[in-house]
Amino acid sequence: MSLLTIAFTLLFYFAGAVLLAGLVYRIRLYATTPTPLRIPTTPAPTTAPGVVRRMFFEVTLFNSLFKSNKWIWLFGWIFHMALLFVLLRHLRYFTDPVWSWVSLIQPIGKYAAFAMVAGLFGLWARRLLVDRVRYISSPSDHLMLALLVGIGLTGLGMKYVAHTDIVAVKAFFLGLMYFDWQPMPTDLALNLHLLMVAMLMIVFPFSKLLHAPGVFFSPTRNQIDNPREKRHLPTRETAAGETSA
Amino acid sequence: MAEFETPALRPYPEIPPIEIGVMAHSKPFYAKEDHQQKIGFPGELIDNWQQAAVDKMGELVDNSRALRVFLDSCVKCGACTDKCHYYIGTSDPKNMPVARQDLFRSVYRRYYTLAGKYFPSLVGARDMDQSVLDEWYSYFHQCSQCRRCSVYCPYGIDTAEISMAAREIMDSIGVGQKYCNEIIGKAQTIGNNLGLPEPALADTLEGLEEDIEDETGVTVRMPLDEKGADILLVTPSADFFAEPHVDGLIGYAKVFHQAGLSWTLSSHASEAANFGMFIGSYDNMQKLALRVREAALELGVKRIVFGECGHAWRVAYNFLNTLAGPFDFLDPNYPLPQHVCEVTYDLIQRNALRLDPSANDDMVLTFHDSCNV
Structure with a gap:
């Protein structure tokens, strides 16, 4: 086995472990931290199905963001939806045989990559050009965008400029999953792409990317507005019941 | 009517460019x-x-x-x-x-x-x-x-x-911060943020009763600490003296009077605005909330109604039940607590109030973005 293969094999096991353990730890923490008081934001649903509806539209359509700022909504929503399709498309490299619905969405996923990078550049432009957003940006905010743009561009490069040995890549990842290690092809675009993906996986549970699980636990969004009908108690049972609602 | 410089209505709000540090000097007095x-x-x-x-x-x-x-x-x-x-x-x-x-x-x-x-x-x-x-x-x-x-x-x-x-x-x-912390101390000992003791409160209410009688010719009572009343009204203490808040309290009294509801204020819990929330102190907020419970028990009321105040209502509506409940000794047919606007709206729906729109038609009104969501 080449040094490159050993390095990437270890890197992806490490990144996977950090991502999984980090998220489990963080989500457990969110779920078990008490909610002393009831603080849903008006207009809040008064029933559990209402909360499910609110959360569904919040997570799929970014309702509050739409009310807030149309440009951020446009770039942010395009980026996230495109990312979703790109990720789903990539399932073909981890499944054998490839699930039929994954094959079906391949064309969408391929073009979504352009939308994803466009959305990211839109968000980055705001970060640089709008004085208020520039003021609140830390180096880490720019680095996060750079990382995502880098992943997108190297991915696009492999798809549309210089193809990589995709069969070998798939063999590598299936090998990781079944503990039957296979060589990592030597290809700069591919190696950079995967290096950045591993970095993203590692920083995920330590960074603002925690907004992904966080949004589901936000008490202002997931609490039922019924404090008069039902006395709110900050216990774990109440808490757990709510997040599942 | 007073002369106002009315800002031009713009199709879109204009967002000011940032000016770093212009409010860095602004701070409240420190608590002693x-x-x-x-x-x-x-x-x-x-x-x-x-x-x-x-x-x-x-x-x-x-x-x-x-x-x-x-x-x-x-x-x-x-x-x-x-x-x-x-x-x-x-x-x-x-x-x-x-x-x-x-x-x-x-x-x-x-x-x-x-x-x-x-x-x-x-x-x-x-x-x-x-x-x-x-x-x-x-x-x-x-x-x-x-x-x-x-x-x-x-x-x-x-x-x-x-x-x-x-x-x-x-x-x-x-x-x-002086403003909040001094006030919380007063409310926890005297019963309201202004520090009005019971005799002063009684005197103020008597004065308001006279004002109503002078203005309308109708005797409208403003009961204080009356045991056996159905409703305990808890309202911000600003309602006892400040303009135009006092008009609110006069209005509540008129509504209760015409609807024939039995009500009282409490000197022990003569404050709806729970400043414990502003300083994020659960303990202090709870102490203040418990005064409402104590007053309700002491006076033997069946319902609790809050006067208008955005932040007061947040504590009352969202937190009171948690902080000072359960209120199982009250009449379960009414929400706990009820807002005076809910009470009034219900009375209007049932035609229990005779309203005279011409009484206030000299005023130009506008909606205020809500103090608290």
């Missing part, structure tokens, strides 16, 4: 030693306050899912940056909700996150020091905890939760 001690906080800045503040922060985050999720989740998208009236009115970027939160988040990151411990400048993490404390004192008191920003945040991040936590931390190390 006895204001602090009376409500359970150190009288002056304690030794080793930096560590104490950091420890307190950890304790608060461990006990509030809201804080924990909000501190982790902000992506700095900028959606809230033009939503705070303190920013729109001052142009100071630290009055943008996200920047206000970051005064807190930067310290949280430094002590409680891996990235902030090892790469502070990368993620904008800061040590808890005097300059941070000064900024906290200034900018966390330039937040009215209205929660408007939380409506617009894609994750529902509520800056009020953060500014409450910051005020609680500052109180716990001996840096309190």
Whole structure:
């Protein structure tokens, strides 16, 4: 086995472990931290199905963001939806045989990559050009965008400029999953792409990317507005019941 | 009618460009030693306050899912940056909700996150020091905890939760704000924020009864501490003397009178505006809320109705049941508590009130963006 293969094999096991353990730890923490008081934001649903509806539209359509700022909504929503399709498309490299619905969405996923990078550049432009957003940006905010743009561009490069040995890549990842290690092809675009993906996986549970699980636990969004009908108690049972609602 | 310079109605709001530091000088008076001690906080800045503040922060985050999720989740998208009236009115970027939160988040990151411990400048993490404390004192008191920003945040991040936590931390190390802390002390001993003792309150109400009789020729009572009344009315003490708040109280009395409802005020709980919320102190908020419970039990009422006040109503509607419940001794047919507007609306629906629209048609009215969502 080449040094490159050993390095990437270890890197992806490490990144996977950090991502999984980090998220489990963080989500457990969110779920078990008490909610002393009831603080849903008006207009809040008064029933559990209402909360499910609110959360569904919040997570799929970014309702509050739409009310807030149309440009951020446009770039942010395009980026996230495109990312979703790109990720789903990539399932073909981890499944054998490839699930039929994954094959079906391949064309969408391929073009979504352009939308994803466009959305990211839109968000980055705001970060640089709008004085208020520039003021609140830390180096880490720019680095996060750079990382995502880098992943997108190297991915696009492999798809549309210089193809990589995709069969070998798939063999590598299936090998990781079944503990039957296979060589990592030597290809700069591919190696950079995967290096950045591993970095993203590692920083995920330590960074603002925690907004992904966080949004589901936000008490202002997931609490039922019924404090008069039902006395709110900050216990774990109440808490757990709510997040599942 | 008074002359007003009416601002031109614009199709879109204009967002002012940022002006760094223009409100850094603005801060409230510091609480005196006895204001602090009376409500359970150190009288002056304690030794080793930096560590104490950091420890307190950890304790608060461990006990509030809201804080924990909000501190982790902000992506700095900028959606809230033009939503705070303190920013729109001052142009100071630290009055943008996200920047206000970051005064807190930067310290949280430094002590409680891996990235902030090892790469502070990368993620904008800061040590808890005097300059941070000064900024906290200034900018966390330039937040009215209205929660408007939380409506617009894609994750529902509520800056009020953060500014409450910051005020609680500052109180716990001996840096309190005079206005709130002095008032909380008064309300906990005398019964209302103004510090009106029972005789003064009785006298004020008598005066208002006379005013109503002079104006309308009708004898409308304003009962105080009457045992056996059906309704306990809890209203902000500003209603007892300030214009135009007092018109509200006069209105409530007229409504109760015409509907034939039996009601009373309480001198023990003569305050709806629970300032414990402003300083983020659960204990103080609970002490004040318990006075309402004690008054309801003492007077043997069947219902509790709150007078109008945005922040008072938040504590009453959202928190009272949790803080001072269960209220199983009250009539279960009525919501606990009820807002006086709910009571009035219900009476109007049932034609129990005779209204004269011409009585107030000389006034030009407008809606105010809500004090609290």
